[in-house]
Amino acid sequence: MIKKLAITGGTHGNEYTGVYLVKKWKLKPELITRSNFETICLHTNEQAIKEVRRYIDHDLNRSFGSVDLKNETLETHEAKLAKHLNAHLGPKGSEETNVDFIVDLHTTTANMGLSIVVSNDSVLTWKAIAYLCQVEPLLRVYRWQGDEEGSFVDSMSPHGFAIEVGAVPQGVLRADLFLQTEALIYHLLDFFEKYNNSETFTFSNRLEIYDHEILVDYPRDKEGDITAMVHQERQDKDFLALKTGDPLFLTLSGDVFRYEGETLYALFINEAAYYEKGFAMCLARKKYITIET
Ligand SMILES: [Zn+2]
Structure with missing residues (x-):
């Protein structure tokens, strides 16, 4: 059973699909409302969004390592932001995090199409991915295992992943990729509604992935x-x-x-x-x- 899910956008301030999807859902929260869990959406790096920059001091999406989150001497914009977000959505690694699942929205200038970047190995995360691959056959899954410990935004919650769509330039909105990302989020929310209702799923347990x-x-x-x-x-x-x-x-x-x-x-x-x-x-x-x- 999941109780609360977070959709995060603007982790990189110049990746507009997530920035504008979050703006849309703040105006129309009913679009992301489901019957048996709560969904919140938020901009993770407001200052970077304002300046249409990837980050202010360093990459926010590499700022959630456990050691960095505990290091009180780090004074950069993103280090402070990561601690603030971790208090709000995490705390990372705790038994009782404030959200159960984080889906972090990104875009890429590479021709990645619609893809998921995952470093979480929880059963629920992979179940959600398998469901999405079934409803969206064009979706591809890249498993990132390049770090000893995940330091991505979605590592604050026990389950989650990032969505990457492209190709789209930085600071640009493309309607086709916007709509594909939006549809994928609705499928994800539908999955959790069914999961919470203990519905039986019929998707294949064999999943094609690209392993880093x-x-x-x-x-x-x-x-x-x-x-x-x-x-x-x-x-x-x-x-x-x-x-x-x-x-x-x-x-x-x-x-x-x-x-x-x-x-x-x-x-x-x-x-x-x-x-x-x-x-x-x-x-x-x-x-x-x-x-x-
Ligand atoms: Zn990004």
Whole structure:
């Protein structure tokens, strides 16, 4: 039984789909109201939204590590914000969190379509994902296990994930992706209403996912400047196989860097926000997992 769910938007202030969906639902809360649990929606980084920036001091969606949340000496905007949000929605790791499930809304400049980024391994989280994959066959699931401990916004609650949609530029609204994200949220809320009513689900327990393997950085010079761009044949090919010999990067002088390694799947290809993080794409392994139904 879940009692309270939070939909968060504007964790990155320049990702407008979530920002404007939350604005819409604040005006029409009946759209996210279901009969047997409470749903709240909120902007997580108001200042970044106001300034149409990803963040003020550092990435809010990497600010929920348990050690950082307990560190009273951290004075950055996002560190203080994370503590405030954790008191409101968490506290992370406690037996009695204020919300049971967090769905955090993001967009990407990469051609990710409609996707879920999940680092939570709770049975309920995966049940919800399996349900969504059944009602929305275009939905793809990327499991992020690159950190020892999740420090994402959704890690404050025992269950949850992030939604990533793209491609859309930063600070831009695209109606098609807006509507797809909105529909997915309504399906998620419907799932919890059924779950709370102990309805039986008939979805498959075999789920196709993309499991994180490697972060690939751009070729760089000694100063750290990139010396190549994503190759034109790799651009927009998110969730497609990357095989040995496939072109990966194109240098300014026209040289081609080719991929060498086992066949993996490239995601978040050429995401604008990741230039500073030091990666050009993520490589994932496509696999099937069995979930409890
Ligand atoms: Zn984001």
